[in-house]
Amino acid sequence: MFKIQSRAFLFLFFLISFGAIAQQPVVINNNTAEYIFKSKEIVGLEDPKGELSFDAISSAAYQNKFKPNVDYYPKNYNRSSTYWYRVKVRFEEDFEKSSVIEFFDQVTDHIDVYFPDENGKYVHARSGADLTFKERLYRHKNFEFLIKNLKKGEYYYYFKIKSKDRVNVIIVFRTIERFIQYGLTEYLTYGLFYGMIFIFSFHNLLMYLAVRRRQYLYYILYILSVGLYEVSIDGIAFQYFWPQHPIWNEYAYGIALFCISSFALIFTKELLHVKQKAPVFSKMINVVLLLRLLFFLVCLIYNPDWFKYKFIEFIPLSIGFITGIYILWKKRYRPARFFVVGYSFLFLGFVIKVVHILGYARHIPGALGFYSLSFGFLFEMVFLSFAIGDQVRILKKKKENAQKQIIKQMQLNAEMKDNLNRELEAKVEKRTIEVKQQAIALQKQNDTIEKQNSELLLKNDLLLQQAEEISRMNVLLENDNINLKTSIEKVTDARVNATELDFDEFSLKYPDKEACYKFLSELKWAGGYTCLKCNHTNYCNGKVPYNRRCTKCAYEESVLHHTIFENNRIPINKAFYLVYLMYSSKGTISSHKLSEKLGIRQSTCWAYASKVKKVMEERKKDLRGVGKLGWAKLVLDKNA
Known part of the structure; x- marks a missing residue:
């Protein structure tokens, strides 16, 4: 059992030693002011869940899991993962200058570094874009970490990188002097x-x-x-x-x-x-x-x-x-x-x-x-x-060219003006001579006119007397004309009410739309005006002549409203004449005859005549005994 454990320990030691040998150290001496770690000098390990601690990463179990970097600079290809990087540094002698490790990419969210101190224990420092600026070691746009141990020997430096943006992990060793020079520049x-x-x-x-x-x-x-x-x-x-x-x-x-x-x-x-x-x-x-x-x-x-x-x-x-x-x-x-x-x-x-x-x-x-x-x-x-x-x-060149053209045109205008002035002066001189000659001729005519004026004054006295006589005669004639006009209107009204007139005779009484509207207005509101909306009795003129607008609610009533001519599509004076003919003939006149008299299509005359005939039938009793004037009784709507 002891032999198996010994062999396992030796095998594990061999793997650790092999991993350590696999990563070549970067040699730094007192002449090194700056060094940029690149390519295989940096080994890395991806932590997809971000749960690995430094103790685990630095343990023997993870030494061989770091892989050499394949790019010139490492990158966080999977931005949801945490990446651990390790560099190996060998100081060939005690380094006498204070130094820092610097990271360039300013969008790196979190950087955790672990440096060995003089006692062999690792010291933790932290920086990154997600921390406030005052938490940085130096007030500089990049991320710097002070190296605690610069004694002779080989050391491993560990870096934990976490960023939601794609970043280049550029790791640089610098002395403080070089950092200050570089930063100032x-x-x-x-x-x-x-x-x-x-x-x-x-x-x-x-x-x-x-x-x-x-x-x-x-x-x-x-x-x-x-x-x-x-x-x-x-x-x-x-x-x-x-x-x-x-x-x-x-x-x-x-x-x-x-x-x-x-x-x-x-x-x-x-x-x-x-x-x-x-x-x-x-x-x-x-x-x-x-x-x-x-x-x-x-x-x-x-x-x-x-x-x-x-x-x-x-x-x-x-x-x-x-x-x-x-x-x-x-x-x-x-x-x-x-x-x-x-x-x-x-x-x-x-x-x-x-x-x-x-x-x-x-x-x-x-x-x-x-x-x-x-x-x-x-x-x-x-x-x-x-x-x-x-x-x-x-x-500017266009403006100068335009100014040159303007100056040239002004010169041409001045020349033309001088030429015109000379021509005008010649014409004025010639005209002056002509005027003088005409003045002499006019003087002679004035003498002749003065003589004629004396004769005319005498004749004017006679004309004044004749004018007074003519004025008296005009007054008498004006009175006669008034009486004659009144007689003609009476005769026309009598003819309209007594006999069937042709359209030209009828037009003497109702010559145009205004005369027809005036007649309808007097007929419609003979008993006074009352608003259809609010029953108000005061009105003013509407937009159309002879319409009436209520002064209270502003409702405007058309002169054609509630008349037989509402929605009329033919000239109003011809519509008057058609109603007159229908009434005069007691509805017996044909649409063909109406078309011939009015110059309107037969179909239109037939439709309008049917409408009038219907009204005549409805008011047959009301029209008895009213004589020829009854055609006007057909105009207003009975209900209105």
Whole structure:
């Protein structure tokens, strides 16, 4: 039994020793200021449930479960899992400089490190993007951990990484001196970058205030969005703007990316006059803007975790790039050449950034891969400024050409004015001579007229006397005309009531619609007006002549309402005449005869005659003994 246990112990010791030998140590001496762990120098273990403790991970049972890293830098491929990483370091001598381990990716949510101290016990430290900024060891945008033991020997360092975003686990050893130098240089570079953004923004703000062109305003909003995105992903915004609120880190870069895409496309439309030069691309840009807004709202309201799908920004970037190429190639618009060059740099930076994220960083220098998008934005801003300046130069040149044309036209106008003035002066001189001659002739005529006026004065006295006599005669004639007109009306009324008149004679009494409406009004309201709605007796004129509107409830009653002519479709004076003929003939006149007299279709005459005949039958008793005037009794509705 003892032999079996001994063999098992030896076998387990062999496995542990083999695992330890399998991971080659990184050698560090006093000349090492900085070292980046990469490739197989880092071994890792995935913990799908996140339940493993450090004691379990560091135990002999898990030593051989760590697997060598296959990528240039490790990644958390399964974002729901916790990952443990281990590096082996050998100090060939007592290290005299204070040093740190630094992690670069600022979106890493939680980082737990376990370093051996001078007594061989492991010390735990913690950092990450989900902790407030003041909990970090140093007030720096990256994550730093102070190494407790720098004595000669070999040591294992353990790192526990947990993040809901895909991160590159870049582990760097640095001395404090190197860290300070690197940090100062980096922040100085950031200061220059953001200073350029501020300068570009301020310059274009002044240009906007000077010329009031909206493209400057959109460009300002675009580069400010670029600045917001850069400070968000660099961790500087977390450091200076919201250090106590890590939750903002999940929203800031997503909001900034939405603003970048939106203002970039709007600026493209404004700068390149896409709506006029390429209407199809203008509609395409509008559709992309709408879809991008919908995706932003879904991420903001429903699931902020979707902000991490940054690859969708390739779509608006490509649309803007292709639009610039099309307008440059097809429309020969000069400012588009700088626009295309600027977008080419941004497109190249985007591609390099994607390559770096996908793990091909070994083929790209570190600074270029990490800051490629920032360089792309920087070059794009410079060339977009050139594009705006080129457009201003073109507009200035057009303005100068227009001014030259205006000056040339003003000179032509001045020459034409001088020519016209000379012609007018010649004409005026000629006309003046003619006027003088005419004045002499008129003077002679005035003398003649004065003589004739003397004769006319004498004749006017005679005419005045004759005018007085004529006035007296006119007064007498006017009285006679009044009497004659009254007699004619009486005779016409008598003829209307006594004999059957033709339409021309009948029209003397009822010549037009107004006369007919007046007759109906007097007939309908002979006993006074009463509102049909509220029984009010006061009224005013309605919208249609001879209608009456109640002054209390504003109900307007038509003069045709409750008459036989309601809903009438033929001229009212012809309808009057038709009723007159039907009554005069006692309903015996044919529709054919009515059509011939009225000039209306026979079917219409038949329908209207049937209506009148029906009323005559209903009021047969009422019409007895009323004479020829009875046709007017048919007009009003009996019930009314």
